[in-house]
Amino acid sequence: MASVKALSASDDLQFYSFFERVVQDLTAEEWGDREIAVAISRLRKVLEYNAPERKYTRGMIVLASIRELLPLAMQDVETMERALVVGWCVELTTLCILMSDDIMDKSEKRCGKHCWYKKEGIGLDAINDSFLLESCVYRLLRKHCRGQPYYLNLLELFLETSYQTELGQALDLITAQPGKLDLALYTETRFKSMAKYKAGFICFYLPIAAAMFMAGIDQEEDHRNAKTILLEMGELYQVQNDYLDTYGDPSVIGKIGTDIQDKKCTWLVVEALKRVTPGQRKILEENYGQDDLDKVQKVKQLYEDLDLSTVYRQYEKECYQRQQILISQHANGLPKEMFLSLAHKISKRQP
Numbered sequence: 551m552a553s554v555k556a557l558s559a560s561d562d563l564q565f566y567s568f569f570e571r572v573v574q575d576l577t578a579e580e581w582g583d584r585e586i587a588v589a590i591s592r593l594r595k596v597l598e599y600n601a602p603e604r605k606y607t608r609g610m611i612v613l614a615s616i617r618e619l620l621p622l623a624m625q626d627v628e629t630m631e632r633a634l635v636v637g638w639c640v641e642l643t644t645l646c647i648l649m650s651d652d653i654m655d656k657s658e659k660r661c662g663k664h665c666w667y668k669k670e671g672i673g674l675d676a677i678n679d680s681f682l683l684e685s686c687v688y689r690l691l692r693k694h695c696r697g698q699p700y701y702l703n704l705l706e707l708f709l710e711t712s713y714q715t716e717l718g719q720a721l722d723l724i725t726a727q728p729g730k731l732d733l734a735l736y737t738e739t740r741f742k743s744m745a746k747y748k749a750g751f752i753c754f755y756l757p758i759a760a761a762m763f764m765a766g767i768d769q770e771e772d773h774r775n776a777k778t779i780l781l782e783m784g785e786l787y788q789v790q791n792d793y794l795d796t797y798g799d800p801s802v803i804g805k806i807g808t809d810i811q812d813k814k815c816t817w818l819v820v821e822a823l824k825r826v827t828p829g830q831r832k833i834l835e836e837n838y839g840q841d842d843l844d845k846v847q848k849v850k851q852l853y854e855d856l857d858l859s860t861v862y863r864q865y866e867k868e869c870y871q872r873q874q875i876l877i878s879q880h881a882n883g884l885p886k887e888m889f890l891s892l893a894h895k896i897s898k899r900q901p
Contacts, residue, residue, distance in 0.1 A: 750784025813839025
């Protein structure tokens with residue numbers, strides 16, 4: 551997904567290397583307070599097992615955007631270090647959402663290895679671990695950004711983004727209730743709302759908005775314009791996730807897709823419902839949301855019969871074109887290249 555043109559290989563290495571600093575900041579109490587030493591040690595294990603395995607692309611967007619938004623003379627060591635901290639706050643916010651999502655979806659793998667809750671001895675204790683990760687975000691912001699003029703804006707941004715993402719998760723769960731399949735709920739409107747709240751805010755608006763606040767860009771109009779562009783990217787990103795869940799190679803994408811078994815309101819099933827005959831709709835009614843490989847295959851075959859791969863490629867092309875228009879209309883004073891490079895990166899995205 552990331553990043554904009556300003557990043558280099560050394561930036562990537564710097565961001566990854568900074569993770570150890572993050573861990574040290576969050577676990578320093580392990581050595582000073584015996585009462586909670588065991589709990590802090592657990593937190594260290596949660597961080598070290600989960601965070602380094604990710605691509606940390608959302609966090610890198612913060613760093614890249616700061617490079618675009620601030621003049622070179624203002625990109626001093628302290629400023630760029632705070633950008634690294636905020637980038638990791640974005641990553642930890644994402645991680646705590648994904649950890650709980652894995653539990654709700656009963657997922658087996660994440661980033662090519664067992665989900666945290668599937669590890670021996672963890673189980674549903676992972677719920678509290680996800681809470682811990684979210685709390686870590688605010689400890690890091692307080693430690694590194696408390697004296698900055700944008701501190702309050704960052705706090706409100708992270709709190710609001712968590713709320714928005716959890717609303718998106720609620721829409722997802724409400725639509726795919728256990729033991730119940732109501733295809734009437736699987737509408738384009740519902741999908742777009744879920745994409746906006748599950749992906750648009752946390753994957754795209756959060757890292758760019760954080761960088762904007764850090765660069766002193768806090769006018770509502772500027773953020774409204776950025777949001778208009780970035781939420782469109784979020785919709786494409788969710789569509790790509792849905793497509794890869796069904797068509798992606800698990801050895802490449804790092805997880806085994808279960809959207810069909812979990813009767814998710816994906817872009818694929820919404821597009822299928824637009825095109826099915828009464829007989830084909832019956833196939834969906836009888837097979838969608840069933841944890842049975844034969845039934846899953848029947849749904850996949852229906853997608854093939856409807857040629858949804860071609861529909862997907864056309865959608866991706868049209869979405870990229872819409873993004874170009876939105877950028878030309880709404881960048882307004884913000885560096886267009888910051889948006890253009892990001893749009894180019896996610897178009898024809900590979901896992």
